[in-house]
Amino acid sequence: MPTPARLHVAHALHEVFGEKGRVPDIWDRELGEDAHLAQALLGLCLRRWGRLQAWVKPKLKDPDRGVPLGTQVALAVGLVQLAWLPGVSDHAAVNEAVELAATRDLGFVPHKGLVNAILRRAAKDRAALAAELDALPASLDRPAAAERALRAALAPHCAESDQETLWARLQQPPRLSFRLLEGEVPEGLEPDADLPGCLRLAEGAPFPRPWLESGAGMVQDRSSQALLAYAWERPVTRILDACAAPGGKTTTLALRHPGATLTALEVHPRRVARLRQTLQQRGLTAQVIQADAAEWLETNEATFDLILLDAPCSGSGTLQKHPEWPWLVHDDLPRLTGIQRRLLSAAASRLAPGGLLIYAVCSWLPEEGEAQRDWLAAARPDLNPAEVWPASFGGPTDGEGDHTAFFRPHPLRWEGEGFQAFAVARP
Ligand SMILES: C[S@@+](CC[C@H](N)C(=O)[O-])C[C@H]1O[C@@H](n2cnc3c(N)ncnc32)[C@H](O)[C@@H]1O
Structure with missing residues (x-):
């Protein structure tokens, strides 16, 4: 055997x-x-x-x-x-x-x-x-799906000739990132020079399972951590995490805005249980609701100062962590982009005056990011792009100031999952 x-x-x-x-x-x-x-x-x-x-x-x-x-x-x-x-x-x-x-x-x-x-x-x-x-x-x-993801990743930032360099990088197992939730930095982990609160596994150090099980930290990709380091000064008292399980970003939101009430939606029952468990282990409180976020938002009157829509997506930006991704069937992009639009439209309608909506996908495909931003801009001209991330997170044409409303970390210079996100605010 x-x-x-x-x-x-x-x-x-x-x-x-x-x-x-x-x-x-x-x-x-x-x-x-x-x-x-x-x-x-x-x-x-x-x-x-x-x-x-x-x-x-x-x-x-x-x-x-x-x-x-x-x-x-x-x-x-x-x-x-x-x-x-x-x-x-x-x-x-x-x-x-x-x-x-x-x-x-x-x-x-x-x-x-x-x-x-x-x-x-x-x-x-x-x-x-x-x-x-x-x-x-x-x-x-590199089956066709991987070729497509690579081209999409490179398009806004670099030449197609960088494809082999990017592919070689994505073929290396990713170096793990963690988020410090409380206490001191444990042995074997090192602070990330560019991201406060982000820790990296030191060379040769063992996986910090006891520390994770103690609830003092969690595994969280660098891109997710950078996404949630948005600069936003307006008051936040009601937060919605519309697609919340397993609860990594819910955790960060709860810790970033400790005085706010937090509602976390998740459609899949098993993932709801995981979300509850995550929050309980970390001693955090949120109203967890099992629901299709679009339906829930369309039938509820509640409004929020901050909405995070970490939408279901192709996951094309995760192929370094998930080397099986290129080999799976990826024929559901039209279905996914349809769901994303319905969720976006419903979330935008529940934004309180002065509120911020962040939409994010761990994908490089323009249909799931850039195109959704443009679609929302046309559908909801009353919402304004909110420049909440350092300009270096956008593409070369995404604005000229210090900050950007579009989050798309450079695939070669940034170590972390492929992400696209945008932020809009209601005046
Ligand atoms: C990208 S994951 C969210 C990851 C999570 N924000 C985190 O950082 O831990 C998307 C989640 O949305 C859930 N989901 C998919 N469609 C949904 C819907 N219509 N309403 C609510 N949740 C949905 C999925 O089950 C999945 O758990």
């Missing part, structure tokens, strides 16, 4: 390439010390999937027929270890992958011999294997 780490990786690969589903956030929670190996293995399998398949293809008896997913998974798991994980012995890399191939639900039993033969040959010269894989075109690991 393969080790739990390899079994978890195989499950995750089946989820992505079989079911076309995301890798769940806590997929490796039970793995303990082996989580590091599993994370490295899964990350490499996903980030090099196209090249791994291209390398295997000419070695098959009938290259055009291909092989079942179980065989692809077993081979990928074995090859990645042989090529790029020098700490794993030849024996462990080959035998465990062969056992994986022989596992009924995750492998493809008739191809046990084939997997064994290919991996044994590859194990004879691991450096040559790595060189052959690295020499294959990087574009093989």
Whole structure:
């Protein structure tokens, strides 16, 4: 039986390439010390999937027929270890992958011999294997969705020739960021020079699980932290977080505006439970309501001084953290942009005089950000762009002053998820 780490990786690969589903956030929670190996293995399998398949293809008896997913998974798991994980012995890399191939639900039993033969040959010269894989075109690991996200990320900021540089950066596992919620900076974490309250994991330091479990800090991407560092001086007494789970930004809003009442909406029941748990763990109070935010806003009279609409989106800006993203099906952009507009329109109608609305998506696609800003500007000319972020967060044409109403961090110079956000204020 393969080790739990390899079994978890195989499950995750089946989820992505079989079911076309995301890798769940806590997929490796039970793995303990082996989580590091599993994370490295899964990350490499996903980030090099196209090249791994291209390398295997000419070695098959009938290259055009291909092989079942179980065989692809077993081979990928074995090859990645042989090529790029020098700490794993030849024996462990080959035998465990062969056992994986022989596992009924995750492998493809008739191809046990084939997997064994290919991996044994590859194990004879691991450096040559790595060189052959690295020499294959990087574009093989970049299906159309990834190409599109890259072009969108670069368009406002840099030349298309920067595509390879950006792709290479996105292929590195992201360096984790945390938010200090209370107390001192714990050992192993370092303050981020550019973002007050943001902490980074020090080189070689262990994941700060006890500190996170104590409620003194949370994992939060740098872009989310920068987004919530908006400059806004007007009084804020009623806040709405319209799409709130799992509650990272709700937490920041509650701490930034401690005197305000906070309403947090979330449509999915399971995510509502997670949101409640987040707030409870951190000792924060909010009125949590399970509802479709558009319906709720359309049928309620309440108005707010600050509305955050962290809208459901394609997630194209998260592909560094989610290397499975390029391989999933992305045919629902029109549906998503429709939902975003309905939410935007409903949120804009509940803004109190003098109030601020921040719309955000973790996406580089212009349809989900820039186009939504322009659509709202046409639909609601009574709302004014609110320049609440440093100008460096916008694109080169997004304003000439010190501040911008459009948040779109530079994909090469900014370390953090791809985001687009805009802020409008009601006079
Ligand atoms: C981008 S995530 C929000 C992340 C959250 N703001 C945070 O920082 O932790 C979008 C959330 O909106 C929820 N959602 C999607 N459609 C919604 C709707 N119509 N009404 C309310 N919530 C919705 C999703 O379930 C998801 O939890």
